[in-house]
Amino acid sequence: MHPAPSVILFSTLSGLGFGLLAFLGFGIPQPTGFSAFIWFFIAYALAVGGLISSTFHLGHPERALKAFKQWRSSWLSREGICAVAALLVMGLYASAAIFFATPLPVIGWIGAALSLLTVFTTAMIYTQIKTVPRWHNITTPAMFLSICIAGGALLAGQVGIAIVLLIIAALAQLAHWIIGDKALAQSGTTMATATGLGDRGAVRAFEPPHTGTNYLLKEFVYVIGRKHAAKLRILAMALMVIAPIVLLALTQLDSVSGSTDHILAALAVLSHLVGVFTARWLFFAQAEHVVGLYYGKR
Amino acid sequence: MTTLPTSTDKKLGLVIDLDTCVGCHACVISCKGWNTENYGAPLADTDAYGANPSGTFLNRVHSYEVQPSEGAAQLIHFPKSCLHCEDAPCVTVCPTGASYKRVEDGIVLVNEQDCIGCGLCAWACPYGAREMDAVEKVMKKCTLCVDRIYNENLPEEDREPACVRTCPAGARHFGDFADPTSNVSILSAERGGMDLMPEMGTKPVNKYLPPRPKDRDRSEDVDILAPFLEPVAAEATGFLGWLDKALDAMPGGKT
Secondary structure, eight states: OOOHHHHHHHHHHHHHHHHHHHHTTSSSSSOOHHHHHHHOOOOOOOHHHHHHHHHTTTTTTGGGGGGSSTTTTOOHHHHHHHHHHHHHHHHHHHHHHHHOOOOOOOHHHHHHHHHHHHHHHHHHHHOTTSSSTTTTTHHHHHHHHHHHHHHHHHHHOOOHHHHHHHHHHHHHHHHHHHHHHHHHHHOOOHHHHHHHOOGGSEEEEEEEEESSSHHHHHSSSSOOOOGGHHHHHHHHHHHIIIHHHHHHHHHHHHOOOOOHHHHHHHHOOOOHHHHHHHHHHHHHOOOOOGGGGGGGOO | OOOSSSOOOOOOOEEEEEETTOOOHHHHHHHHHHHHHHHOOOOOEESSSSOOOEEEOOOOOOOEEOOOOOOEEEEEEEEEEEOOOOHHHHHOOSSSOOEEETTTTOOOOOOOTOOOOOOOOHOOTTTOHHHHHHTOOOEEEEHHHHHHHTTTTTTTGGGSSSHHHTTTTTOEEEEESTTSSSHHHHHHHHHHHSSGGGGGGGOOOOOOEOOOOOOOOTTTOOOOOOOOOOSSSSSHHHHHHHHHHHHHTTTTTTT
């Protein structure tokens, strides 16, 4: 699949933003006044920034409001509704915390749940796609959610929880890669079933329908950087999980001063962000859509 | 509404005969022509006369070589357009309701005024039947020529999809699969009409007729038409004979 930067940026930034919103909603931490403003500003900047970036891949972003209609069947529609609901409810919670120094726990819990639900719906947009066997399994939502929660803990400065959650996220990401690598072969979809000609002999794509390229090839049969996939996976894991854990562990040393703590924590978040971005790039770049079989490209 | 109808009154679709298709791509061109000039946004071409031409097509013809374990390989031309699936995954993923399956005849359509161009329906289609138009930025797909088949301004014989109407080999057939006595139902039943990627659970309406096995090995055959292709006049006579001699007699005529 073509790794569209706007979509990768969206899932990376919004995932982190909604993760932080979830922690803030659950009251970990529970800031008030100006410090609450800073916390919520960061969370909203990430979540809303990601959402805005996602509209850049639309052909007609001016019609985006129509996308809230089909929640009964469409995960993309559900995502839009959940995202807006989460941002509104958390906005209410944030206002109470910033202007009245009164966090409203129930509102916070609802907002936190909606934030996590938003990330779940994002994951389901990909999970439901049967034509990409790598995505069509439980590791996709497990990976999206665990990375979102771990990133939220990291950003919320919850060192102990963050280390545990980062390890869980790493396991989910690994499972996604291991199961994903075998998914197309196990799906049973081949050139034989695609053409229906398999029981007659070995099928080979003899001539494509066109001499140039087309939308299908650019969007679904896109191959880029696959030869670097193994290196990129190691890099993604190192930046997303290992470096942040090491940096967080350093903040726990007594010899490290308070201001150094903040720098180390900021580095941990930055490293995590770049790592997630790399993993999400691979999520698209390595995804094999079955339509490639018609072109003999799988 | 992007939830699928539980059943449709008719199941309009195509039978594509892989035995008969000669791979001439006439259906591709007639489809492009009709659907550029009629229903919805035109099918754009980009860099049409340049180095990297690309365009939107609703119907494309692949060619496959099938090598059996014994005997000669077979070349099979394989037209592919929307299969108007009963359980169309492209419809349910649509966030705006732009994609829908009609209750009256089962045709899967896109309301282009509601399409936000997110591309998710094309992701969900295993057959590559949907293409985002590079200029209009909306999703294009086969309409089964919905603007021909019910069009009373056209002569009756033209009220079928452009690809079916134009096929010189008679490899494409249009009809109602809900009616067991229809041409397409009978054809599909008699010839073992098959689904593409049945494991995807899309329940395609369009059926493909498998190529008939070759009845004998023709590799040693002498072309029975060859004798008729010999030059008709080996020896020129009459006026042409005189002309032949006259031209030979001219300076530089005979070499």
